Amino acid sequence: MFKKLRNRFLIVNLVSISIMMLVAFVTIYTITYQNVKRETNMELFKVSDFYHGPYGSVAHEGVNSGSSSVPSTGRGVENDGMGERGIGAYRGPGGDPKTPPSRSVSFMIQTDKQWNITDTHSRFDMEESFYTQALQKVDQDQSSLGDRGRWTGQFALNGTDWAYVVDPSGDGHMIVFMDVTAQQGILTNLIYTFTVVGLFMLIVIYFLSRYFANRSIAPVREAFEKQKQFIADASHELKTPLAIINTNTDVLLANQEETIESQAKWLHYIKSETERMSGLTNDLLYLTQMDDSRSTLIHTKFNMSDAVESIILPMEAVIFEKNISLDYSIDPDLMVHGNSEQIKQVILILLDNAVKYSGPKGAVNITLQKQNQDVLLAVSNTGEGIAPEHLDRIFDRFYRTDSSRARKHGGHGLGLAIARSIVDQHKGEIYAKSAQGEGATFYVRLSLGRGSAA
Known part of the structure; x- marks a missing residue:
């Protein structure tokens, strides 16, 4: 094609x-x-x-x-200078x-x-x-x-x-x-010149056009391959819960004489997978809305420091229940320009991701500080870390470094893709650094809003 x-x-x-x-x-x-x-x-x-x-x-x-x-x-015969x-x-x-x-x-x-x-x-x-x-x-x-x-x-x-x-x-x-x-x-030489120059230029233009055609088609091919992969991944994510729901429904139909209480286990399975499918479709819908509403969202100046604290405080109890230590350092009154609810969602995604993959008795560290004319958020966790070949792709939709571990920890590989989409919309930068066996650190860099504290 x-x-x-x-x-x-x-x-x-x-x-x-x-x-x-x-x-x-x-x-x-x-x-x-x-x-x-x-x-x-x-x-x-x-x-x-x-x-x-x-x-x-x-x-x-x-x-x-x-x-x-x-x-x-x-x-x-004479010569007059003209012949x-x-x-x-x-x-x-x-x-x-x-x-x-x-x-x-x-x-x-x-x-x-x-x-x-x-x-x-x-x-x-x-x-x-x-x-x-x-x-x-x-x-x-x-x-x-x-x-x-x-x-x-x-x-x-x-x-x-x-x-x-x-x-x-x-x-x-x-x-x-x-x-x-x-x-x-x-006139004859002009025709010959045009013919030779025209043929030479067509040869040159052919190779130049071939080169630029390949370069122009490369993003289209990449987008097409990503779309194919996206459809395949989405189908796979939906296939598993649908199969579970279908199986549990067959069990219920096969035991119609049983009471609802005795069949509660199958009903809980169905509800759990339904919620999983609902979360997946909501995330997909959110990504689509993000792509279509880049110019319509309202951005205002808000306190980034308060936004980070508002996410950390409710999560502390959950983190301590998992026997994970939490440490954070937040510079006060750092103002940025953007949508506060979306930035809070980015913080929640990164913190939730850090908790999932920090490992038993692991540690999570969060810092927010001013760096030149930017605000830098860093979320670190202990654990196995991320291999170098995966660092550039972990923000792709449905991408997982280890499918078995991802299934164990839940989710469907859309969280980091949503985070990148939000940060891109704010003209910021999100990236990760990691060494295998030493955990990983995710960074979000946003421009300081006017009136920030020094």
Whole structure:
């Protein structure tokens, strides 16, 4: 069950994160694509405007139709810091070089209305077949899109990506081409990067999710196991008195002619086990009420010293009857904030527990004192003590270190669980210290209320 729960948690987590990553990657790619496309079109339009301008007209002088542009100046290749500038670098007034404002390779084709090449211009030497292939790509797009004035497009040719803009003119078309392989490479690399990063992140997230899923499920598994144990223990506790009641009832029914007085023993057994069941159900109901009413109970400042004494005094006679010595030391007027009746119940549980397990001719010691800003109650008893492996679990419901001894002394393992629940509600601390063969000491630490005696 828990394995299925963990796997379901992993699947939901991975699907959710994958969707978020995909949305993020698509958003980033879309924004990047739009930016690259916008910058490409701006640069392409600048190149197109150049060929439409006066320098474009100068560029055409000395150019034979259908051939690459070779200026009459006959200048060779120059380097202007932006890369090579080949044939077709012109100088305007003042000696400034005038070239198409492009950081990429670009060229122009002039056609008539029937899309026949009438003129070409390029900064670099290109074969005639290349112009023809490029024009065919544009003609294919034009056939599918129709003649709709100025338009842009993009195609791949011989492993290079080209963007173009078509400007219709009165006697034909002017098509300007620009190499955008670098820009397309950015987008392609972005996709590869997203794919690699996404896969890597999913692997990392899988192991992280698995780790946190196990940690998250651990308390659920523990609570489930405790619940199963609780049901099993409660059933066991109820099973024994029910069996006794059932057996004694059968005895009574089998001897119907007997008087009530002669059957009194069986009736006492039934009453005793009924009271035992009543005590168990009351304790279970009290624990449930404690869990459900943590925020509704009224806490006030009360005298902790008086509360301890009010429990000890009625118990003295019972303790002495069991031949157990009692010693106590209580600092006066120690005030705490909480519910006095609940704290008295904690004191009674600890004192009753100490008396039960102190052993023959044992001793019980109670101290209440101020310790820094806290009140510390300690209830000690002689006896066999508690093994170290049991100290952390003795406050669990129905937990017993020795079931046979617990049955002998009575109770059903809920007293210390009730005490811990009450102390937790008061934001205090309860714990035990023990050494086997030397008895045990239970401690309750509560915060001092304002106005306590120094």
